[in-house]
Amino acid sequence: MTTIALASRLDLSQVTPLATALRGAAGADLVLDASAVTHLGGLALQVLASAAKSARQAGTSLIITPRSDAFDDALAVFGLSPADIQTGEAA
Amino acid sequence: MATDPMAEIRASFFIECEELLESLQDALSDMDEGSHDNETINIVFRAVHSIKGGAGAFGLDALVAFAHRYETVLDELRSGRMTITPDAMKLFFQAADFLQDHVRAARDAAPPPEGSEDCLVSLEALIGGGAGPVVEEEVTDFQPMGLAFDFGPVDEAPATPVWTVRFRPSAALFSSGNEPLHLLRALGKLGASSTTCDLSRLPPLESLDPESFWLEWVVEITGDVTDFDIREVFDFVEDVCEIEITSGAAATLPSGAADFAMPDFGMPGAAALDLPPLTPDPEDPVPVAAAPAPQAEVIAIAKSEPRVEAPPPPPFVAVEMPAASGNGPAQREAASEPSATVRVDLDRIDRLVNLVGELVINQAMLAQSVAEAGLPPNSAVMTGLEAFMMLTRDIQDSVMMIRAQPVKPLFQRMARIVREASSAVGKEVRLRTEGEATEVDKTVIERLADPLTHMIRNAVDHGLETPEKRRAAGKTSEGVITLSAQHRSGRVVIEVVDDGAGINRPKVREIAISKGLVAPDAQLSDSEIDNLLFLPGFSTADQVSALSGRGVGMDVVRQAIQSLGGRITIHSEPGKGTRFSISLPLTLAVLDGMVVNVAGETLVVPLSAILETATLTDEDIRALGPNTNVIHVRGAFVPLYDLGAELGYRAPKSSYAGGIVLLTAQENGTRSALVVDSILEQRQVVIKGLQRSYGHIPGVAAATILGDGQIALILDPPDLVQNASGRTRSPAFALAG
Numbered sequence: 001m002t003t004i005a006l007a008s009r010l011d012l013s014q015v016t017p018l019a020t021a022l023r024g025a026a027g028a029d030l031v032l033d034a035s036a037v038t039h040l041g042g043l044a045l046q047v048l049a050s051a052a053k054s055a056r057q058a059g060t061s062l063i064i065t066p067r068s069d070a071f072d073d074a075l076a077v078f079g080l081s082p083a084d085i086q087t088g089e090a091a
Numbered sequence: 092m093a094t095d096p097m098a099e100i101r102a103s104f105f106i107e108c109e110e111l112l113e114s115l116q117d118a119l120s121d122m123d124e125g126s127h128d129n130e131t132i133n134i135v136f137r138a139v140h141s142i143k144g145g146a147g148a149f150g151l152d153a154l155v156a157f158a159h160r161y162e163t164v165l166d167e168l169r170s171g172r173m174t175i176t177p178d179a180m181k182l183f184f185q186a187a188d189f190l191q192d193h194v195r196a197a198r199d200a201a202p203p204p205e206g207s208e209d210c211l212v213s214l215e216a217l218i219g220g221g222a223g224p225v226v227e228e229e230v231t232d233f234q235p236m237g238l239a240f241d242f243g244p245v246d247e248a249p250a251t252p253v254w255t256v257r258f259r260p261s262a263a264l265f266s267s268g269n270e271p272l273h274l275l276r277a278l279g280k281l282g283a284s285s286t287t288c289d290l291s292r293l294p295p296l297e298s299l300d301p302e303s304f305w306l307e308w309v310v311e312i313t314g315d316v317t318d319f320d321i322r323e324v325f326d327f328v329e330d331v332c333e334i335e336i337t338s339g340a341a342a343t344l345p346s347g348a349a350d351f352a353m354p355d356f357g358m359p360g361a362a363a364l365d366l367p368p369l370t371p372d373p374e375d376p377v378p379v380a381a382a383p384a385p386q387a388e389v390i391a392i393a394k395s396e397p398r399v400e401a402p403p404p405p406p407f408v409a410v411e412m413p414a415a416s417g418n419g420p421a422q423r424e425a426a427s428e429p430s431a432t433v434r435v436d437l438d439r440i441d442r443l444v445n446l447v448g449e450l451v452i453n454q455a456m457l458a459q460s461v462a463e464a465g466l467p468p469n470s471a472v473m474t475g476l477e478a479f480m481m482l483t484r485d486i487q488d489s490v491m492m493i494r495a496q497p498v499k500p501l502f503q504r505m506a507r508i509v510r511e512a513s514s515a516v517g518k519e520v521r522l523r524t525e526g527e528a529t530e531v532d533k534t535v536i537e538r539l540a541d542p543l544t545h546m547i548r549n550a551v552d553h554g555l556e557t558p559e560k561r562r563a564a565g566k567t568s569e570g571v572i573t574l575s576a577q578h579r580s581g582r583v584v585i586e587v588v589d590d591g592a593g594i595n596r597p598k599v600r601e602i603a604i605s606k607g608l609v610a611p612d613a614q615l616s617d618s619e620i621d622n623l624l625f626l627p628g629f630s631t632a633d634q635v636s637a638l639s640g641r642g643v644g645m646d647v648v649r650q651a652i653q654s655l656g657g658r659i660t661i662h663s664e665p666g667k668g669t670r671f672s673i674s675l676p677l678t679l680a681v682l683d684g685m686v687v688n689v690a691g692e693t694l695v696v697p698l699s700a701i702l703e704t705a706t707l708t709d710e711d712i713r714a715l716g717p718n719t720n721v722i723h724v725r726g727a728f729v730p731l732y733d734l735g736a737e738l739g740y741r742a743p744k745s746s747y748a749g750g751i752v753l754l755t756a757q758e759n760g761t762r763s764a765l766v767v768d769s770i771l772e773q774r775q776v777v778i779k780g781l782q783r784s785y786g787h788i789p790g791v792a793a794a795t796i797l798g799d800g801q802i803a804l805i806l807d808p809p810d811l812v813q814n815a816s817g818r819t820r821s822p823a824f825a826l827a828g
Contacts, residue, residue: 012265015301022296042260042271046293046306054295077275079286079308 005033010044022051034067040074052085061088104145105198111138112191116503123180136165147315153203154193160211161186167218182214257335259307264331277324282314447490448777454483455798495530498576505547512551525575531583542648546587554589585673594663596620621661625649684776687767690740695805702754709748720819722764733766733819743819755808763812789814
């Protein structure tokens with residue numbers, strides 16, 4: 001189980017580091033700590049959703065917990081629920 | 092990002108509101124006078140409805156809530172389920188007043204007016220029960236603001252519109268600093284919305300290129316939203332995303348819309364102009380573009396930023412249209428007819444007025460130099476100059492006309508003052524207005540509001556008697572205040588007339604004596620007593636009432652009128668009423684004047700004040716008392732004033748035989764003769780106010796710059812005469828010296 005803490009502002013500048021980190025952890029069960037997230041941008045969302053998709057295909061789990069209110073709020077605005085970008089059982 | 096356009100649209104919404112409120116007042120007045128036809132009622136309904144719709148778009152909840160409940164009651168009226176009674180009319184008027192307050196409060200971000208709830212409750216009692224406070228869903232349940240709704244006024248309101256927005260950002264959207272999160276959030280604020288995110292095209296992480304973007308959203312918005320509102324959200328990202336706005340729920344979209352293929356998604360900018368058409372479906376329940384043809388166009392000049400594509404229809408176009416159906420009451424005045432209008436910033440007009448003023452001065456200078464060059468009168472230069480002068484005059488007239496506005500809105504405000512004042516003191520008062528179409532300079536209108544308000548309140552509070560007293564005096568219990576405007580001898584005369592008891596002269600005199608304003612043994616004529624009302628600190632109210640009597644009296648009114656270059660006179664008949672006349676210049680910028688010479692000084696006398704000029708002979712002049720003379724003109728005696736002496740340029744002459752007099756008239760019809768040394772010419776002069784630097788100078792209205800660059804005072808003959816000593820004989824001067 002690998003835990004990655006997400007940066008607080010997931011905007012354009014954080015997308016490539018985020019994608020790199022997630023790719024580096026591919027194949028393992030992942031927990032993303034989104035407790036510090038104050039802003040979730042569209043590109044970062046795309047990376048997270050894409051990572052969930054890959055994990056789903058690989059049969060590994062990807063859990064985002066804990067999540068800040070801002071994170072959940074942004075997800076709702078994007079018309080998504082946490083389940084859409086997670087996969088596998090919460091530990 | 093979109094703050095500026097929003098502020099502009101907001102500002103124009105409030106301007107529209109003022110127009111709607113005006114038409115609301117008009118229609119209510121028509122109803123009050125017995126026009127109960129559908130068209131009139133519909134105008135009322137439509138005005139309230141449009142305000143509500145627009146307010147909804149701007150999230151002005153208090154205004155929306157009030158308008159909604161008002162509208163609900165009006166809807167009962169419109170559908171014929173309630174009848175119009177005098178009491179109902181009163182409440183409708185009151186509600187209209189509150190609506191106006193709400194609009195102003197919303198505009199100034201002030202707290203909503205107090206007491207509107209009571210008004211609504213009374214209003215709702217009329218229809219039994221009431222609409223109840225508006226609930227959250229209802230707030231959004233509106234028509235788009237003022238668009239094409241209501242051309243079939245009795246139709247049922249169309250169903251709540253639903254919009255489907257497909258939004259696919261390109262990578263360039265991010266690199267240009269935008270963020271779909273904000274856009275989606277803004278969309279969500281437009282109305283009840285549901286957002287779905289399409290992840291189907293998203294590649295797995297391994298093959299994800301962070302430079303591309305694969306998500307797209309479909310947002311369904313329900314509520315009082317227009318195509319324009321939605322498009323505005325995407326105002327700055329139109330070229331970096333794909334947007335498709337369709338009316339109706341997503342499920343009802345034509346199948347083609349679902350294809351929604353984007354040619355080259357990876358290349359930012361390539362999709363820039365490949366936007367789907369803006370117009371909604373033909374079956375769209377909210378036919379933005381389907382308004383009937385005869386629409387007046389309101390162009391907001393300030394709002395001229397080019398857009399990437401054809402701009403959506405201006406949001407408030409329909410507002411000027413209601414009267415266009417033409418089957419309203421026949422007496423509807425020309426002023427309220429819809430016509431093409433252009434909104435121009437007042438500053439620009441003022442600059443134009445100023446420039447024209449300079450043009451007039453310049454032209455006068457040119458004329459002077461041409462005259463000095465000694466060219467023959469029929470030379471080409473002279474002929475050209477004459478044509479130039481006529482042109483200048485035409486330009487000037489036209490420019491002045493831009494600033495002129497009918498006094499109607501001002502009078503409508505006064506109607507409200509009457510309603511409020513009369514209910515505050517428990518009197519029944521009807522306001523009659525005459526000459527609403529009379530046009531006056533905009534500044535004059537604006538600055539008249541306060542003095543007129545004061546005068547109207549005075550008329551209600553002091554002028555009119557209580558209903559009991561009126562009945563005892565054999566009058567109808569309802570008092571009548573007449574507010575009229577008309578053009579008279581180059582000026583605008585505005586009168587406030589009440590049919591009350593008239594001025595109680597013994598009481599006025601008594602108060603003036605007790606306040607030390609006049610000597611106890613002073614012999615005062617009726618009109619002198621009446622004029623005591625204008626003395627500072629004079630107040631006849633025995634008790635300070637809520638309306639008047641706080642010591643801010645008619646002196647303030649007079650000051651305000653004078654600062655506009657106007658005069659106020661009073662005329663009262665015991666038992667019959669009181670008449671206040673305000674006489675104002677038509678414009679504050681230019682006047683036709685007679686340039687005269689007095690004791691070596693050049694002065695300008697407004698032409699409008701001059702009846703005739705004459706040369707005096709010895710026989711014309713008669714002595715009256717030790718200091719004064721009168722002249723005999725056309726069978727009447729007219730007091731003689733020496734301008735040179737009155738203005739302190741010289742001592743009165745020993746003889747005025749052979750002198751030139753200007754016969755001037757005052758508003759009350761009395762005449763006076765002003766002696767001048769010579770008449771130089773007659774010409775247009777540009778008024779340069781002195782008020783700002785010197786305050787009011789008795790007898791002097793303003794100053795001007797003549798063609799030779801010299802500064803000349805513009806006289807105000809009636810004011811001059813009022814303050815004149817009338818000394819036209821030397822002995823008095825010798826004594827005074």
